[in-house]
Amino acid sequence: GQQVMQIPQYQHVQEGEDFTTYCNSSTTLSNIQWYKQRPGGHPVFLIQLVKSGEVKKQKRLTFQFGEAKKNSSLHITATQTTDVGTYFCAGLRGGYQKVTFGTGTKLQVIP
Amino acid sequence: GAVVSQHPSWVICKSGTSVKIECRSLDFQATTMFWYRQFPKQSLMLMATSNEGSKATYEQGVEKDKFLINHASLTLSTLTVTSAHPEDSSFYICSAEPRANEKLFFGSGTQLSVL
Numbered sequence: 001g002q003q004v005m006q007i008p009q010y011q012h013v014q015e016g017e018d019f020t021t022y023c024n025s026s027t028t029l030s031n032i033q034w035y036k037q038r039p040g041g042h043p044v045f046l047i048q049l050v051k052s053g054e055v056k057k058q059k060r061l062t063f064q065f066g067e068a069k070k071n072s073s074l075h076i077t078a079t080q081t082t083d084v085g086t087y088f089c090a091g092l093r094g095g096y097q098k099v100t101f102g103t104g105t106k107l108q109v110i111p
Numbered sequence: 112g113a114v115v116s117q118h119p120s121w122v123i124c125k126s127g128t129s130v131k132i133e134c135r136s137l138d139f140q141a142t143t144m145f146w147y148r149q150f151p152k153q154s155l156m157l158m159a160t161s162n163e164g165s166k167a168t169y170e171q172g173v174e175k176d177k178f179l180i181n182h183a184s185l186t187l188s189t190l191t192v193t194s195a196h197p198e199d200s201s202f203y204i205c206s207a208e209p210r211a212n213e214k215l216f217f218g219s220g221t222q223l224s225v226l
Contacts, residue, residue, distance in 0.1 A: 001171075033214060042204055043155070045112075045214040088154065092212055098145060099215070101155045 002027050004091050004102040012108045019079050021105035023072040023089035030094040032065055032072045037104075038085040046074075046087075079109045113139050113209050117218025124195055125226055132190045132221045134205035140185035141207035145215070146178075149202045161188040195225040 003026040013019050023032070031050045035043035047056055049065035049072060056063045062075040072089055086106045090099040114137040124130050134144055142163045147155040159180050160168040167180035177199075179191040188207075192199055204220040 031212070035215075042217040042220050043206075043215075045216070048214060090215075097143060097211065098157060098160055100157070101147075104154045106152070 002091070002093060002100050004089060004100050006087075006089060006102040006105050008105055009103065010106045010108070012110060013079050015081060015109050015111050016078050019076045019083070019107055021074050021087050021089075021107075023074075023091075023102050025070045025091045025100075027070070027091075027093055029069050029091040031092050032069075033090045033092070033099060034063060034072075034074055035088045035090060035101075036085050037088065041085075043088060076107075079107070081109050081111055083107060084109050113137075113207075113216045115205065115207050115216045115218045117205055117221060119221055120219060121222040121224070123224045123226065126196055127194055130192045130195055130223060132192075132203055132205075132223075134188045134190070134207070134218050136186045136207045136209075136216075139207075139209040141188075141209070142185060143211070144182060144188040144205055144207045146180060146188070146190050147204045147206070149204060149220075151202075155204065158190075163188075192223065195223070197225045199223065200225045 006023050033048045034046040037043045053067045054065040060077045064073045086104045088104045089102040092099045116135045118133050144161040146158045149155050158173045161180045161182040163182045169175045182188040205218045206215040
């Protein structure tokens, strides 16, 4: 079956440092979504990427979809303590109605 | 944005009892809802896809007689954990999408503890 892996599993950064999480799918995706889950909370949608090579920005967050539509990345510039949480990518294959969540990257920001 | 309400937020029950969890879409109709299970520090594992007016589609390895899903209306899906055992203790969370293949909105989750 489809597998979606994320690296790293955990990341501790000093506040102000940059952070990147990488998402890799075993199959080609029709689109990819990113979610953030705060400790004790539920996942919250961040963005969806659809096109090959697409890059989208949300303030300090930059999302990228690979040319082959099998990988994606999320980069946070100058992290803040409010960025703490677990970031999940979620891939959707064409013809399927459900997304497969990645393994997640837990970000800890040290003030 | 769309709101998905999930109740209860937490439940403690004795082994052998059944627990019902509700998931409601408050401001949109959801023909499809999804139920996940999440263990501490792990990802969301899809258990089943709940389809309004028809049987749920269960993922491989998920017992349909153990985890009963009912999607009786366009705004409500329920998950019943039957004859719960301590190994069923987990965080259960539902999601719904106002439009197919677009973003998911999640309920706040239910922490189930079976004693």
